[in-house]
Amino acid sequence: MSPAVLLAFILGYFVILILISWLTSRKSSDNSAFFIANRNSKWYLVAFGMIGTALSGVTFISVPGEVGAPAGNQFQYFQFILGNAVGFIVIATVLLPLYYRMRLTSIYSYIEKRLGFYSYKTAASIFLLSRTLGSATRLYLVVIVLQRFIFDSYGVPFWLTVLISLGLIWSYTFKGGLKTIIITDTLQTFFLVLSVFLTIYFICSSLDLSMLQAFENVKNSSYSKIFFFEDVLTSKFHFSKQFIGGIFVTIAMTGLDQDLMQKNLSMQTIKEAQKNMFTFTGVFVILNIFFLSVGALLYIYAAKNGIDIPLDHITNKPRTDLLFPEIALNYLGTVPAIIFMLGLTAATFATTDSALTALTTSFCVDFLHMDKAADPNSAKAVKTRHTVHVVFSILMFLVIVIINALNSSSVVSLIFTIASYTYGPLLGLYSFGLFVNKRGLHDKWVPVICILSPVLCYLLAAYSAKLLGGYVFSVELILINGLITFLGLLLISKKTDAQTKF
Helix, strand or coil: CCHHHHHHHHHHHHHHHHHHHHHHHCCCHHHHHHHHHCCCCCCHHHHHHHHHHHHHHHHHHHHHHHHHCCCCCCCCCCHHHHHHHHHHHHHHHHHHHHHCCCCCCCCHEEEEEECCCCHHHHHHHHHHHHHHHHHHHHHHHHHHHHHHHHHHCCCCCCHHHHHHHHHHHHHHHHCCCHHHHHHEEEEEEEEHHHHHHHHHHHHHHCCCCCCCHHHHHHHHCCCCCCCCCCCCCCCCCHHHEEEEEEEHHHHHHCCCHHHHCCCCCHCCCCCHHHHHHHHHHHHHHHHHHHHHHHHHHHHHHHHHHHHCCCCCCCCCCCCCHHHHHHHHHHCCHHHHHHHHHHHHHHHHHHHHHHHHHHHHHHHHCCCCHHHHHHCCCCCCHHHHHHHEEEEEHHHHHHHHHHHHHHHHHHHHHHHHHHHHHHHHHHHHHHHHHHHCCEECCCCCHHHHHHHHHHHHHHHHHHHHHHHHCCCCCCCCCCHHHHHHHHHHHHEEEEEEECCCCC
16 A cells, blocks of 8 residues: 555545634634533534544554454453443443532542542542553554554654654644534544444455355354353453453543543533433444454454464564554555545544543643633633643653653553553542542542552552462452552541531
């Protein structure tokens, strides 16, 4: 596939996004529009657009690749997705009503009113750290694909590819913020969904299979096993671990995350927000079935055509998340290659643009307190918001460049681990606030608890096989993380006669 064609497509794609940004922000680009879209968003647009935010470019290429991984992953990821669905329902019925009763712009304002100043700053800081690291790492993994298949051909250095990517994202988000992103994410989710279905169609055509035949082939293949009930101690794929982990990962990393909650807070009523969440959940579950099906078809196609899993340029070991781009860009033809790049670009930038907006919102509200200013939409406040937006773009750029300079795939894994571990304390903080009555905190000790909890969790995971009779933790570790934080908060709490309730 010609790099020039792919590059021209990407540039044309961003021209459309920048045009949308101009149209949505030309009448109103103040802080109210940027932070909460004037609380006037349509629930069906948010529901559909959130798919693109929830499914990053890493998901787009990694989930299909993991189906045929040497560890025998198959469709086990769907167990996690079922847990996600339950988690989304909990968010819609427990957390969203709380956020709407309090009319929050930043969800961490709840922590300030319920637990105190230091608890509030700790929760907001956890989000800023986690989302900056997580989003930068996700963008890094996709920039590798862009570098490998496009920019290497022009001799463009990696750092410049990163700068171009972030510059393009900044160009259509800095002015309209959430108001723009709700529209662009809807468009990008459409492209993402379209690319998944068209990819299935193109692979089926290459294999001379009808859609029904392809479904039967996937169903009867060695890749389609969903439920794993064997060896609860040592297997990370056991249903209980994946399902329970899926519930609490969703509650912590979606319901307690400013990025994914910000869109929900932009609607007029709680009923619309809940309608959005329930609709999003159904589409999310169904779409992941198709992602897994793409993975099975990729491995069937690779086996038939003698295609090996591409090697990682660092470790020189097979890397499953490169199989999808390898087949789409080098074997299926020009149109499928463009369709793949469309889906990858849409998934990647829908996640990153949303993260940049949420990071800017959280810092402006939680640390600069713009929502409490006499005039939050003044020219000075808007200028400050622009500066914060630029600073977080630069931070992402630096994180990505550092990861690449360290030149180790283990660094990527480490940063993802750090980002996921830090959400556990949020789970503990909100649980304490919601379920513990008539106890207040020694607030200054909260940051210490929230640092110690992930450290203890890491040690527990590292030595669990020795300490717990061979037990190996998987994604359910986030529940333990939240529980340790919760118990730590109980230790530094004291009885009080009254408690503020919302």
